[in-house]
Amino acid sequence: MRLWQRIVADMLLFLAISGLLPHLLYIRSIWIALIASVVLAVLNALIKPILSILSFPITLLTLGLFTIIINGIMLELTAAVVGAGFYFSSFGAAVLVAILLSIANTIISNHFQRV
Structure with missing residues (x-):
């Protein structure tokens, strides 16, 4: 999926999750x-590779599950950069939204690869 397609998909997913789960x-x-x-796309391009390299040992120990925590951290960083108009109720909410975003982005990416 191209960069702008992913940005639009993430925007729509943010809006959908915010509408379905407004408490998160x-x-x-x-x-x-x-x-x-x-902002999430920029942070994923610049900061996420550094975090992934630094957390490689714990990611290896948890068989890759720590990447979900890294995605939650990236969402919290996004909320900190964007400001008061975009926030999560807790870090657990950010991790849950990260899981939902990952699942939806995987489904969308697979769909665009077939077409």
């Missing part, structure tokens, strides 16, 4: 969701 994720507007998806 708050988004003030569609523009904040767009800014959050752009």
Whole structure:
């Protein structure tokens, strides 16, 4: 999937999760969701590789499950950068949203690969 397709998909997923589970994720507007998806893409490109390398031993010990925690950290960093219009109720909520985003992005990516 291309970068802009992933940004739009993440924006729509943020809005959907915020609508379905408002106690986990708050988004003030569609523009904040767009800014959050752009910030998440930038953070994933710049910071996530460093975090992945530094956490490789614990990721190996947990058989890859620690990557879910890294994704939750990336979402919390996104909320910190975006500001008051985008936040999670707790770190556990960020991890749950990270799991939902990962599952949905996998399904969407597989669909676009077939087409």
